[in-house]
Amino acid sequence: MSEQQFIPKSYFNKIKHGSVTWSSPSNIALVKYWGKKDHQIPENPSISFTLDHCKTTTTLGYSKKDNSDSFSFDVFLDGKQKDDFKPKIETFFKRIERYVPFLRDYHFKIETSNTFPHSSGIASSASGMSALALCLMSIENELNDFQNESEESQDNFNKKASFLARLGSGSACRSIEGDLIVWGTHKDIEGSSDLFGVKYPYTVHQNFKNYQDTILLVDKGEKQVSSTVGHNLMHNHPFAIRRFEQAHENMSKLINIFKIGDVDTFIKIVESEALTLHAMMMTSMPYFILMKPNTLEIINKIWAYRTRTNSKVCFTLDAGANVHVLYPESEKDSVLEFIRTELVNYCQNGHFICDQIGFGAQLISD
The missing domain is CATH 3.30.70.890 (GHMP kinase, C-terminal domain)
Known part of the structure; x- marks a missing residue:
């Protein structure tokens, strides 16, 4: 699978406003990812346990703008406006715009909260960016009038959400699913990819449940x-x-x-x-x-x-x-x-x- 497959051809619906809320967990890598190439591509594969209680909940409100000249958004953490988060999110939006081209059409209100201290070493960027990516994917589904009813469509939704999340924070691509997630191409792991995280595909003994x-x-x-x-x-x-x-x-x-x-x-x-x-x-x-x-x-x-x-x-x-x-x-x-x-x-x-x-x-x- 290549990046081109995540570029939408067109959208069928016109939506003026709405909101969506996702919670997404952090994860803890067992084999570590450290070092990356251009475009958030890992230098080596990694595998992680998805966590349960340590998570970010993000509500993304969106309303149609009169023009599409620039990105427009406000960010709130625990109810307080956080303008210092805006540069990282703008960088994220620039990276993913070709894959979710509606970004300039709306003003977004990003309201987020963590169940753990921010910047405490529990990968808040992983849970935060994955939650935001999932909210954007839900909006895309609305624009396509598309419901994730089949296993295949849900799998495609998760892959693109993981792909987008990776462009915000590498480890965020491992937070979409659980319980063991592989990110990075590895010769012995079928379906592994540098572009997104995948569920570990092989047998896991009860000892690790x-x-x-x-x-x-x-x-x-x-x-x-x-x-x-x-x-x-x-x-x-x-x-x-x-x-x-x-x-x-x-x-x-x-x-x-x-x-x-x-x-x-x-x-x-x-x-x-x-x-x-x-x-x-x-x-x-x-x-x-x-x-x-x-x-x-x-x-x-x-x-x-x-x-x-x-x-x-x-x-x-x-x-x-x-x-x-x-x-x-x-x-x-x-x-x-x-x-x-x-x-x-x-x-x-x-x-x-x-x-x-x-x-x-x-x-x-x-």
């Missing part, structure tokens, strides 16, 4: 280096080529791991991927560190607990200081007790979020 993710909020502030800057530093990185090869290798290994339920090897890959991500940051030029001292304290505590109890708990990290604690549902009570007694003191203001695997975005109202 209802997996839990408790996010420890070590630092709820803005990152000192944005993910966009970090991705760009992979250009000419001395270890980039080997890193991209490693990601492909780990994706291949996970196919059998998911099939047979090998949680021990899963842990090794997931933790290695997290540390490799941060190693790439520490060895770029300029170099930077997003982990905090308490991040390392938590990691060491998890390792000690796992050795002491033979638990299957592990950690992963996004591009930030916060720690995602992953564990099977069967260990939920014991791991949460461990978090409350040994890890909560390393969280900012004692805050953590309990989440689990989810199954993608939801249309709230149309």
